[in-house]
Amino acid sequence: MALEQKLSLRLQQKLVMTPSLQQAIKLLQMTRMELVGEIAQELEENPILEEGDDTFEEGSEEAPTEEASSEDKEHEEAMEEIDLEAYFNDYLEGSTGPKTFEPREAPPIENTLSTEDDLYDHLLWQVHMSDISERLRGLAELVIGNLDPDGFLTASDEEILDLAERGREDDVEPFTLEEVRQAVALVRGLDPPGVAGRDLRESLEEQLRRLGEEEDSLAMRMVRDDWEAALKRQFPSLAKKYGVPLAELEPVVETIRGLETRPGRLYGAERTHYVTPDVYVKKVGNDWVIQLNDDGLPRLRISKAYRRMLRKMKAEGKEGEAQQYIKEKLRSAVWLIKSLDQRQRTIYKVAESIVRQQRAFLENGIEYLRPMVLRDVAEDIGMHESTVSRVVSNKYIHTPRGLCPMKFFFHSGIDREYGEDISSLTVKRKIEHLIEAENPDKPLSDSALAKALKREGINIARRTVAKYRDELSIPSSTHRKQIF
Numbered sequence: 515m516a517l518e519q520k521l522s523l524r525l526q527q528k529l530v531m532t533p534s535l536q537q538a539i540k541l542l543q544m545t546r547m548e549l550v551g552e553i554a555q556e557l558e559e560n561p562i563l564e565e566g567d568d569t570f571e572e573g574s575e576e577a578p579t580e581e582a583s584s585e586d587k588e589h590e591e592a593m594e595e596i597d598l599e600a601y602f603n604d605y606l607e608g609s610t611g612p613k614t615f616e617p618r619e620a621p622p623i624e625n626t627l628s629t630e631d632d633l634y635d636h637l638l639w640q641v642h643m644s645d646i647s648e649r650l651r652g653l654a655e656l657v658i659g660n661l662d663p664d665g666f667l668t669a670s671d672e673e674i675l676d677l678a679e680r681g682r683e684d685d686v687e688p689f690t691l692e693e694v695r696q697a698v699a700l701v702r703g704l705d706p707p708g709v710a711g712r713d714l715r716e717s718l719e720e721q722l723r724r725l726g727e728e729e730d731s732l733a734m735r736m737v738r739d740d741w742e743a744a745l746k747r748q749f750p751s752l753a754k755k756y757g758v759p760l761a762e763l764e765p766v767v768e769t770i771r772g773l774e775t776r777p778g779r780l781y782g783a784e785r786t787h788y789v790t791p792d793v794y795v796k797k798v799g800n801d802w803v804i805q806l807n808d809d810g811l812p813r814l815r816i817s818k819a820y821r822r823m824l825r826k827m828k829a830e831g832k833e834g835e836a837q838q839y840i841k842e843k844l845r846s847a848v849w850l851i852k853s854l855d856q857r858q859r860t861i862y863k864v865a866e867s868i869v870r871q872q873r874a875f876l877e878n879g880i881e882y883l884r885p886m887v888l889r890d891v892a893e894d895i896g897m898h899e900s901t902v903s904r905v906v907s908n909k910y911i912h913t914p915r916g917l918c919p920m921k922f923f924f925h926s927g928i929d930r931e932y933g934e935d936i937s938s939l940t941v942k943r944k945i946e947h948l949i950e951a952e953n954p955d956k957p958l959s960d961s962a963l964a965k966a967l968k969r970e971g972i973n974i975a976r977r978t979v980a981k982y983r984d985e986l987s988i989p990s991s992t993h994r995k996q997i998f
Contacts, residue, residue: 538853542860543904546790549857550810556850557812562843563850566815633665633709633781634658640704653678653689653697657710665709665778666717671695708777715741721773732756732766744770747993791912793865793920795876802869802876806858814851816844860897864905867894868923875923876913881944883937885927929973936972942982944970949988954996962991 544552557563631639637658641651656678660669669677671694678689701710707724711717718737727734736744736752743752749767753760794805820840827837871890874882888906892899906920927935948966952958958966960979967974983990 537849538856539904541853541857542901543907545908546792546807546810553812553814553850553854556847557814560843560847560850562817562820562840562847563814564817565812631781633661633663633778636781637661637701637704637709641700644700646700649689650693650697650700653693654700657694657697657701661710661778663778663782664776665706665711666714667698667701667710667712670712671698674698706774706777706780708774711777714775717775717777718770718773721777722769725769732758732763733769736766737770747995789910789917791910791917792861793909793911795865795869795911795913797876797914802873804862804865804869806862806865808858814847814854816847816851820844860901861905861909863895863897864891864902864920865911867891868911868920870894872923876915879915881940883923883925883940885935885937886924887926888924928978930971938982941967941972941974942986944972945979945982946986946988949983949994952994954994957991957994959991 541549541552557565638655641654641658644651646654653674656674657667660667660674662668671691674697675689675691675694678694682689698710702720704710708717708721711720715737719734722731722734722737735756740752740755744767749763750760753763756763790807790810792807794807796803796805820843824837824840824844827833827840868886868891869876871886871894872884874884888899888902892902895902906924909920911918911920922939925938928938928941930936944967945963948958948963960976960983963979963983964974964976967979980990988994
């Protein structure tokens with residue numbers, strides 16, 4: 515079989531991700547905090563960029579300048595006395611000369627505050643303050659290391675013993691299972707109450723002991739011996755078993771309900787995250803006004819000094835590494851400024867489309883929120899769905915109805931027998947209202963809720979009602995039923 519070379523022409527279309535397009539997409543999906551950090555980094559790395567009100571004009575390599583002020587003229591005369599080639603050679607190759615001190619802005623005060631101790635640190639501090647042997651202290655630290663963030667012990671006594679034996683030095687006497695149990699008991703006696711239980715029942719038992727409950731008390735018996743029946747709310751049968759009136763169990767149940775189901779919650783390491791809206795929406799007269807939040811975002815411009823420097827090099831016919839460096843940084847600065855402008859324009863268009871399509875919600879509330887998907891906004895503003903998705907990701911909009919993620923407005927619709935489709939959020943709100951108005955002695959089941967919604971013309975299945983109820987963290991009708 516002979517091989518031969520041939521020339522052929524082929525015409526095809528494909529999307530080329532230019533550096534400027536990649537940068538625009540990257541900036542579009544950034545949060546405000548990420549964007550501020552990105553701009554700060556660019557200002558530090560690109561000497562062509564500086565903060566100011568002047569922007570670089572599109573379509574020209576250099577922005578036209580007005581008559582220089584006296585200060586600019588003095589600056590220009592001073593720049594002429596500088597050996598530019600020597601300056602940039604030192605800049606590019608890395609100068610080893612003395613560095614001048616540059617004052618830096620101090621970090622925000624909230625970043626300098628020490629964080630609160632988490633559950634692990636809080637328990638270790640108590641162990642180290644306890645008057646116990648070094649041997650028992652080491653086992654207690656091992657027990658603490660096997661707690662999950664909620665404070666439950668995830669390892670068995672045998673597993674803890676195995677871990678202790680693996681880390682034991684040869685000259686140390688082997689550990690015993692009884693010593694491990696002593697260490698577990700020691701940790702369970704620490705603050706917060708209920709820590710180091712292997713399940714919720716053990717944790718509640720320890721909390722009841724801390725409250726002074728006797729081992730044969732009704733609360734202790736209910737948690738220790740009849741926990742499954744208590745979870746199923748079989749209180750009449752439990753009252754009969756204990757030989758007490760049903761009303762006598764009510765304070766016992768209230769005591770158990772007041773216990774902590776996650777002992778480690780108070781010592782969580784999570785910090786509060788504050789949200790700054792990207793868009794403000796307010797009503798002025800009969801019109802809704804959209805305002806982008808530019809607070810904290812510096813205005814960028816091209817440095818006049820470097821523009822003059824580049825013009826001087828061109829006039830003198832100097833073409834070298836310094837000129838190439840300035841051109842490259844100039845091009846990067848222009849891309850960044852254009853990308854930021856495009857980002858703001860795109861966010862405004864998406865917010866404008868949302869306001870236009872959700873005007874009834876803004877004026878009347880959640881009951882008037884209409885179903886909407888990304889395609890609706892994309893077709894309205896003539897953009898691709900992926901672009902809209904990037905815009906609404908991690909962005910927030912401040913409205914008279916509260917601060918909402920921009921994704922809040924995108925929900926599927928549910929069919930109605932009359933009128934337009936209804937948003938799933940509106941259906942959830944109706945479910946909440948129905949449950950709030952129900953008879954506590956005869957709570958509405960999921961089937962009854964579905965029938966009530968169908969009477970309002972909302973076609974919804976029972977399993978969908980159950981799904982929405984779970985998302986609202988509302989218990990089932992069995993657990994909502996008032997026993998006492």
